Amino acid sequence: MNIAVMGAGAVGTSVVELAEGYGHTVTALADSRTGVVDPTGLDTAAVLERKRSEGIVGDDDPEDVLEGDYDVLVEATPTTLGDAQPGFGNLERALQRDRHVVLANKGPVAERYSDVRALERESAGEVYFEATVGGAMPVLSTIADFGPEKITAARGVLNGTANFVLSRMAAEGLGYEHVLAEAQDLGVAEADPTFDVEGTDAALKCVIVANVLAQGDREYTLEDATVEGIKDVPASALELAHEDGRTIRLIGEVSDGDVRVGPRLVPDQGALAVTGTRNIVQLETTHAGRLNISGRGAGGDETATAVLADVDRLTD
Amino acid sequence: MNIAVMGAGAVGTSVVELAEGYGHTVTALADSRTGVVDPTGLDTAAVLERKRSEGIVGDDDPEDVLEGDYDVLVEATPTTLGDAQPGFGNLERALQRDRHVVLANKGPVAERYSDVRALERESAGEVYFEATVGGAMPVLSTIADFGPEKITAARGVLNGTANFVLSRMAAEGLGYEHVLAEAQDLGVAEADPTFDVEGTDAALKCVIVANVLAQGDREYTLEDATVEGIKDVPASALELAHEDGRTIRLIGEVSDGDVRVGPRLVPDQGALAVTGTRNIVQLETTHAGRLNISGRGAGGDETATAVLADVDRLTD
Numbered sequence: 001m002n003i004a005v006m007g008a009g010a011v012g013t014s015v016v017e018l019a020e021g022y023g024h025t026v027t028a029l030a031d032s033r034t035g036v037v038d039p040t041g042l043d044t045a046a047v048l049e050r051k052r053s054e055g056i057v058g059d060d061d062p063e064d065v066l067e068g069d070y071d072v073l074v075e076a077t078p079t080t081l082g083d084a085q086p087g088f089g090n091l092e093r094a095l096q097r098d099r100h101v102v103l104a105n106k107g108p109v110a111e112r113y114s115d116v117r118a119l120e121r122e123s124a125g126e127v128y129f130e131a132t133v134g135g136a137m138p139v140l141s142t143i144a145d146f147g148p149e150k151i152t153a154a155r156g157v158l159n160g161t162a163n164f165v166l167s168r169m170a171a172e173g174l175g176y177e178h179v180l181a182e183a184q185d186l187g188v189a190e191a192d193p194t195f196d197v198e199g200t201d202a203a204l205k206c207v208i209v210a211n212v213l214a215q216g217d218r219e220y221t222l223e224d225a226t227v228e229g230i231k232d233v234p235a236s237a238l239e240l241a242h243e244d245g246r247t248i249r250l251i252g253e254v255s256d257g258d259v260r261v262g263p264r265l266v267p268d269q270g271a272l273a274v275t276g277t278r279n280i281v282q283l284e285t286t287h288a289g290r291l292n293i294s295g296r297g298a299g300g301d302e303t304a305t306a307v308l309a310d311v312d313r314l315t316d
Numbered sequence: 317m318n319i320a321v322m323g324a325g326a327v328g329t330s331v332v333e334l335a336e337g338y339g340h341t342v343t344a345l346a347d348s349r350t351g352v353v354d355p356t357g358l359d360t361a362a363v364l365e366r367k368r369s370e371g372i373v374g375d376d377d378p379e380d381v382l383e384g385d386y387d388v389l390v391e392a393t394p395t396t397l398g399d400a401q402p403g404f405g406n407l408e409r410a411l412q413r414d415r416h417v418v419l420a421n422k423g424p425v426a427e428r429y430s431d432v433r434a435l436e437r438e439s440a441g442e443v444y445f446e447a448t449v450g451g452a453m454p455v456l457s458t459i460a461d462f463g464p465e466k467i468t469a470a471r472g473v474l475n476g477t478a479n480f481v482l483s484r485m486a487a488e489g490l491g492y493e494h495v496l497a498e499a500q501d502l503g504v505a506e507a508d509p510t511f512d513v514e515g516t517d518a519a520l521k522c523v524i525v526a527n528v529l530a531q532g533d534r535e536y537t538l539e540d541a542t543v544e545g546i547k548d549v550p551a552s553a554l555e556l557a558h559e560d561g562r563t564i565r566l567i568g569e570v571s572d573g574d575v576r577v578g579p580r581l582v583p584d585q586g587a588l589a590v591t592g593t594r595n596i597v598q599l600e601t602t603h604a605g606r607l608n609i610s611g612r613g614a615g616g617d618e619t620a621t622a623v624l625a626d627v628d629r630l631t632d
Binding site: 014018022135136137138141142145146147150269271285287288289290291292293294295296299301302304305306309312313 | 330334338451452453454457458461462463466585587601603604605606607608609610611612615617618620621622625628629
């Protein structure tokens with residue numbers, strides 16, 4: 001497949017680096033200001049080196065990438081709320097040209113799911129978005145395998161930054177601010193960690209799962225989610241929980257039509273008490289009990305792996 | 317899809333019971349002695365009631381089922397070693413008629429993988445076998461998603477009976493024979509538990525994974541596996557392990573071209589230390605770290621769920 005990539009952050013550049021190993025050709029790449037297009041295949045090493053040294057990927061316009069020659073558009077620009085732009089517009093342009101779209105960007109399927117599906121129905125192209133929920137963990141493909149109607153609930157730890165902070169607070173008996181600063185030093189938390197620690201990122205992933213499970217019967221957006229972050233979890237609460245054989249994790253949950261994210265007590269040694277930046281998703285099924293999937297929920301290569309699995313799905 | 321089911325044990329009858337809920341029609345069912353065929357769809361409740369009350373499914377011959385009208389043959393006769401009959405012969409007959417085959421029976425893909433793939437190449441039908449490894453856990457579909465060449469190793473707990481015995485020995489400080497008898501009373505272990513406690517069942521699953529990962533470059537059978545069971549694990553070994561923060565599990569492993577099954581020390585609170593009849597598989601990936609999948613590794617409905625996911629895969 002010929003792949004065009006919108007977005008040259010960690011995920012976009014990993015897709016460019018790994019695509020050849022999956023038998024695909026990257027024909028175009030755009031960052032927020034520039035683009036580079038070569039219908040015969042980019043010199044990916046040269047393009048990524050230019051991004052590193054000059055901060056741009058090429059001399060073309062991002063617009064040229066959208067208009068260029070490709071089978072699949074990989075949308076890896078930053079997730080935005082509300083109208084989900086520019087990701088949604090990029091998806092729209094690709095579908096209108098009957099091209100496939102693989103999303104790493106959560107915005108379009110969290111904030112405008114019905115619009116995405118409506119555009120897909122009018123297009124010969126298809127939309128996949130495994131990478132938007134839990135990085136490399138096969139959450140959406142497992143739901144598709146079982147059939148959404150066979151999944152009665154989903155819950156889990158869906159944000160590595162928040163989980164790192166909570167599990168380190170619990171292990172070391174340290175306060176939130178202290179551990180957050182440490183996480184920022186380690187590069188685990190961003191300079192502005194709001195999206196992660198307030199639960200927004202986990203909520204967007206839950207909203208996407210809710211949209212998939214609802215199969216169009218109802219549309220969910222972030223507004224439908226009840227969201228509480230981890231900022232107000234005191235170290236003393238973790239100590240009390242520990243004395244009772246439990247700990248606290250930021251748990252996202254989709255059940256009975258509700259989407260909720262917040263700090264929850266979970267068994268200390270239970271499956272949900274993953275440590276560090278690890279993620280886990282539990283799916284409750286109608287006939288096969290509970291299924292746990294855990295792994296790295298974020299990271300450039302991890303998320304790119306999910307993107308490229310979606311690209312492969314288009315060729316089946 | 318029209319489904320014919322060979323084998324009326326726990327898995328076969330669950331497939332019959334659940335198929336309609338997946339939008340499929342069961343047109344035929346055979347047990348070891350009899351068969352029942354109705355091209356317009358079986359009266360499944362009546363057939364299953366007859367199996368319960370009279371011990372047979374119908375007045376036809378199993379042969380009539382193989383010759384009947386169906387799109388997919390579900391092969392759920394007991395797993396046998398060596399020539400893998402009658403499962404292999406049933407698969408062969410279906411493929412020669414250009415029908416699809418979904419296996420719950422491990423024999424054909426563990427003992428005669430190359431023969432199965434050769435028959436498939438000559439047929440318009442395809443062969444799927446998710447149900448043969450870890451019941452409802454999406455192990456093979458995840459390997460297919462990532463691409464077999466992106467998986468560097470697989471290991472896990474793949475036999476619920478052996479895991480029940482070991483985890484109960486560890487929790488209660490009881491000996492092997494005592495716990496095994498208890499497991500037999502509970503129906504967790506069979507009257508003849510050889511297949512489970514000697515590691516054969518786990519080894520067959522590992523051999524299947526090895527065949528999938530090798531992609532035809534090499535064929536594995538049970539003879540290629542180094543297998544040790546749990547009969548000789550003394551309660552004292554579990555006590556010693558516990559003092560060191562570890563426990564013992566029957567671990568199957570596929571790595572560097574080797575297939576090994578045996579009792580191994582694992583961290584007491586680690587992912588591999590699942591309890592009861594639960595199973596877990598860890599996949600090591602090239603770019604996405606370690607992925608854990610855990611769930612119910614056996615059971616009629618659980619395995620039937622995997623079978624029906626494979627049937628759905630054929631309609632995509």
